Amino acid sequence: MSALLELSAVTAGYGAxxxxxxxxxxxAEGEVVALMGRNGMGKTTTVRTICRMLPATGGRLTFAGHDLTRLPSHRAARLGLGLVPEGRRTFGPLTVAENLAVAARPGAWDLARVTTLFPRLGERRGQMARTLSGGEQQMLAIARALMTNPRLLILDEATEGLAPSVRQEIWAAIRALKGEGLSILLIDKSLREIATVADRAVVLERGATVWSGAMAGVAGEVADRYLGV
Incomplete structure (x- = not known):
């Protein structure tokens, strides 16, 4: 199975x-991979490097056959990288419909389809994003990324800080996206929920990959040693 996204010995930093x-x-195409590790081990930095918000200082970084290392972030996004960033970052002064419209690119994901995935967004189409609940804002952030019609959806802590019922809605949506064959790179702290959707896991420790393999292998010693669970 050929890789859609591939990082090899990638290094990066913040200034010095x-x-x-x-x-x-x-x-790979159609695969869900969990990027795991304790807080501060480089997961979000890896996402920022993939999405070209932070330059790689070494190694190889490719997506859909393209070398990403010298591309600006907007060109990387146009290749099909869809990011749901940590902290949601919806456009507060815009309505739900406007948030979705500004991200829209041609493809199967349109307003009708994302509001079928998240019916609450359809009910609140004319509501300002800043007035939504935290869970609704997270749904909007995911829907906005889908409106770009990505080849790879990157979810950085998409359920953090949400009520349990909303978390379950979002996990159900992620499982539905997997069922449709969308490639997903997933960061989350809930090992139990990740295990229901991820095919493989990659574990980071101090900014380096220390373990990778089938999701079933992230138990016992691996979890105890690298995840603190």
Whole structure:
């Protein structure tokens, strides 16, 4: 199975401070991969590097056969990288419909389809994003990324801080997206929920890949040693 996204020995940092020391990661077409590790181990930095918001200082980074290392973020996005960032970052002064419209690109995902996935957004189409609940804003952030019709959806802590009922709605949506064959790179703290959707896991420790394999292998010693669970 050929890789849609592939990182090989990727390094990156913030100015003079190095944060990634050798990340190896691959996501194939139709695959869901969990990027795991304790807080501060480089997961979000890896996402920022993939999406070209942070330059890679070494290694190889490819997506859909394209070398990403010298592309600006908007060109990487146009190749089909869809990001749901940590902290949601919806456009507060815009309505739900406007948030979705500004992200829209041609493809199967349109307003009708995302509001079928998240019916609450259809009910609140004319409501300002800043007036939505936290869970509704998270649904909007996911729907907005889908409106770009991505080849790879990247979810950075998409259920963090949400009520249990809303978390379950979002996990159900993620499972539905997997069922449709969408490639997903997933960061989340809930090992139990990740296990229901991810095919493989990649574990980071101090900015480097220290373990990768089938999701079933992230138990016992691996979880105890690298995840603190």
């Amino acid at each position: 401070v190095q944060a990634l020391f050798g990340v190896d990661l691959a996501v």
